[in-house]
Amino acid sequence: MRIRRAMEPAQPPSDSLTIHTSTLFDSKSKRFLPNLSLTISTKTGLITKVHTREEHALPNHNLTSPGTVLDLRGLTILPGLVDAHTHIFLHPYSETSSLHQMRDESLVERVVRATNHVKAALLAGYTTYRDLGTEGLRDADANFRDTINRGLIPGPRMFVATECIASSGGYETRLENTGPGGATAPRISDPADGVYGVRAAVRRRLCAGADVVKFYADYRKRALRFPSGGWPGVRNPNVLLFTQEEMDAMVDEAHRSGAPIAAHAQSPEAVVMAANAGVDTLEHGHLPSEEALEAMKKNGTIFVPTLSVFDVSLPGGDEGTRRARKAILGHTKAAFDKGIKIAAGGDTGAFAHGDNAKEVELLVEAGIPVEDVLQAATLHGWEACGGDRCGRRFGYLAEGWAADIVAFEGDLTRDLGVLRRPVFVMKDGKVYKGDLEDSA
Template identity: 65%
Template sequence: MHEELEPNIEKNELTILTSRLFDPRQRLFLSNISIVVDTNTGLVIGTYKRDDSSPVPDTATEVNTIDLRGLTVLPGLVDSHTHIFLHPYSETPSLNQMRDESFVERVVRATNHAKAALMAGYTTYRDLGTEGLRDADANFRDTISRGLIDGPRMLVATECIASSGGYEIRQEHGMHCHGAYAPRISDPADGIDGVRAAVRRRLGAGADIIKFYADYRKRQLRFPVPAWPGSREEMNVMVAEARAGKAPIAAHAQSPEAVIMAAKAGVTSVEHGYMPSEEALNAMKENGTIFVPTLAVIEALLLPGGGSNSNAHRTFQVILDHTKAAYKKGIKLACGGDTGAFAHGDNVRELELLVKAGVPLDYVLQAATLHGWEACGGDLCGRRFGCIEKGFAADIIALRGDVAKDLGALRRVDFVMKDGKMYKDERKLKFVERP
């Protein structure tokens, strides 16, 4: 790691000075590291440790130097479970968003969401479903990657795959020629051939990641409401087809049965999985499954406005305890709040809740960076990010304060760089541009 790296101005190199840098591999804060960035490729060229004899550049005159000393510097954050087209359910229930809001309104909202997320330090979104907008997330992703709008790098799922009668808008009025139009919110597929074709459709539509519903409440309009347990043979085929297409695959799973089936099928990640079960945790541990507990959406749904229902508070505590048990078991966690159900820009709520659950901060920061990249498929996703080292994207953020002492620093993002390009700089000391 230690190399003497002089910034090469001709080659568009930039040196970033840090005094407190989080390394998600070691889960350690490192002192006095300098980062050299190639602004053409947007990649980190290397890092080196400054010793006491290293000359400290005069940042008032030094060209192509950014001084982030005194701040907490992290890799850009990865939100591993988002919905760019959703805004808080407390503003508008999801049904009304999916059914009633226009395509244009939802895209304009998404444009604002993308900017808010980037300003909050989120340089990557793992966006798991358009919720009624078919494959529009792939087009939206491309407007960011082509530089038309500012936002996180996006890896998208397009539509989620669900079995018939699964993830659908429920209506007792089924005659669409008379009733309200209910848009399709998943790509329905059944049986071995059906689900294999669905994975192919998603890849063809531009999905970076496949998402399927391992279970969903099919009998919601009946009583009692048993969950449909899911189909292991269908999951096996979807995982195999995603692998053949070199794509990661995420499973929405609520019940322990569905978590176990999905984990054994070999999914990249399990989303939600909140029902306490030792067996479900064991299945994730044994299969190396990444767990995305989505605590923030659960909080938003269970405890709206802080929550006045003591039963709901108890239920939420049980879910927090289950998450802590996952950490204690050594399950790899990634940080994704189901953002959109609550506000984009408020993404760090998930980090705060993981800390509240009892997961140590260094594990939480690792979950929100390097494990986010792994949840995106790691090298399958075509770019390395979530860690500040040679060959990784220069996604670099800086917080005002020491986050190890004050968690509130997570909400004081003074500096944001993505792919070597600066999007936010609220430091008092500005960096000096090359004349």
């Protein structure tokens, strides 16, 4: 579909743009609203006004003063999508394992790949990324974020974690076999121990440019003792990496500094500890547990179940895999039914950037209503990034919020496949995708 743009060359250059819509998703009420027009400041990238048009009144572009009008009627409009768990420096594990990416790919290669990744994501309608760890590139995500913010490359608005915090020996490339020549594996976390040590680590991360702090509450760290496939039926177990006091201290330190904090946790025990510590978001947490859900509910934790990464890591279609997959989806649905707030984040990078909609599809497959999933992929994404601590509002289309707008042809509630085909993408009032047609 061609999107009509009415230009009036005689008018003085304008900072304001009006967008007419006929089906716009309200991510707070979870309803599609008709006949709304938005006015946008292209200077600030914010929405300055939203008003309802008379039902049958066609907008007269000559009367819409001043300047430029975009007619998005006939399309389904969503706030720009938010992927709440990404890794821009990773590409699909099906191409190269993360270990080999971290160890063998150069800084330059990984940055060039990331440049392609963020462009693909933006054109897929994802205007915000919460990027949770560089996986071996230290603080390069903060610098990368800044290149997007300075307009050097197109990409989503980024909130980054720099390195994740783990206890000593908790999250690192395994070194048991390191020879006398010394380690060649890159550092993949900022190690810290003890309540003072972990506070210092939070301060280091924020100083390095982190918008959000991330720590590993647990990890399957005994990879060499339990090699995958080595001992059939024996799994590399999750090991708790911090004490309750250490987790409490990290959360306190992040919050004192006005930063949100996220925890990687897989075992129910780690989920409970991280939730009780007061983390803003809980990543993964896939093992079915009523106690884990209770803790998240009680503490108002946002749950980011990262269904996509589990989906790509469950190989084959055998009975065991099917059962594991069903259990993960069922646990996510149980969290939703309990009233736990869910944000959509795929652990994107483990699979291709640009395929971010996969997480939305899996949340719907889990049995969560489409409208709630769209809220998880927009407004709840903003909350996962820190809400008002972000310094910008996005994920909802109203006055004072960012003009992040994505448009689709078709009805998302009937055909979710539509989500894979955005025809228009705007971030901060700037159009990145759209077959715009000039007319007088």
